[in-house]
Amino acid sequence: MMMHRLIAPFFAATLALPAAAMDLTELTDAERAQFRAEVRAYLMDNPEVIMEAVTLLQNREAEAQARADDNLVSDNAAAIFDDGYSWVGGNPDGDITLVEFLDYRCGYCKRAHGEVAKLLETDGNIRLIVKELPILGDQSVLASRFAIATKQIAGDDSYKAVNDALMAYNGDVTLPALRRLGSTFGLDMDAIEARMDSDDVTMEIAQTRALAQQLSISGTPTFVMHDELLRGYLPFDQMMALVEEKRG
Structure with missing residues (x-):
């Protein structure tokens, strides 16, 4: 689940192209397989990207929890x-x-x-x-x-x-x-x-x-x-x- 949450936004980030340049929903099976292989190869060559994404996600979740807790204290x-x-x-x-x-x-x-x-x-x-x-x-x-x-x-x-x-x-x-x-x-x-x-x-x-x-x-x-x-x-x-x- 954690990996899915990280890879989905990574796909979007690595393909920050104009909408007309690529529509992922219209890829053929072969193109989709090639795309996945290229993403995998990139992550294998740059595994630190995953850890950076994990840290970023954890920080964002901690900040969101802290804001929610502040509201709980104020409300009660x-x-x-x-x-x-x-x-x-x-x-x-x-x-x-x-x-x-x-x-x-x-x-x-x-x-x-x-x-x-x-x-x-x-x-x-x-x-x-x-x-x-x-x-x-x-x-x-x-x-x-x-x-x-x-x-x-x-x-x-x-x-x-x-x-x-x-x-x-x-x-x-x-x-x-x-x-x-x-x-x-x-x-x-x-x-x-x-x-x-x-x-x-x-x-x-x-x-x-x-x-x-x-x-x-x-x-x-x-x-x-x-x-x-x-x-x-x-x-x-x-x-x-x-x-x-x-x-x-």
Whole structure:
């Protein structure tokens, strides 16, 4: 499929002749066979042309995807940056907002957690929004329900502590394990466990999933930095460079 997409425009480019000079639809079978042989011979003698065409196509597709993603962010800005329930950390008055869609069972989310923390500590002027997007099975959902219920019952500081702990945790996510984790922070686990299956918690997860669908997010971590959708894990240096770019 990729080769077909490259060769078709190549035919047109190599035969950029006046319309009267050649009509490909009127070639005889012999003329068409000769034409194909000449094109093949040219490509065999100049294989770098194919790689140049592949690179050009990839660049154009990347630019088109970036434009489409920019439109998605703009069209869904209110839900991304001001949904009224997602946890907000870092500097709430920061000039750059970083939004992270995460899953506690995601290995790349765990790697990104330390990078994001380093970014916030190093810069000091970044507002962080965390969106719970459990997509890796029942244990992911259970972990997110626990984190959201903690936020609703015990507040933002407790949510931050639980979020950090869940990102560092590598065992199976079970209710007994969550109870042990919650007890280390002095949380009212009876109240939190009762809230975990509530409509309020279910609504947060459902709305974030709906937003992820609108943004064509299929994996975690996914970030939105200022006005740009960033799909996948980003190391600290790359995030720092993007922050500086956004500030101009």
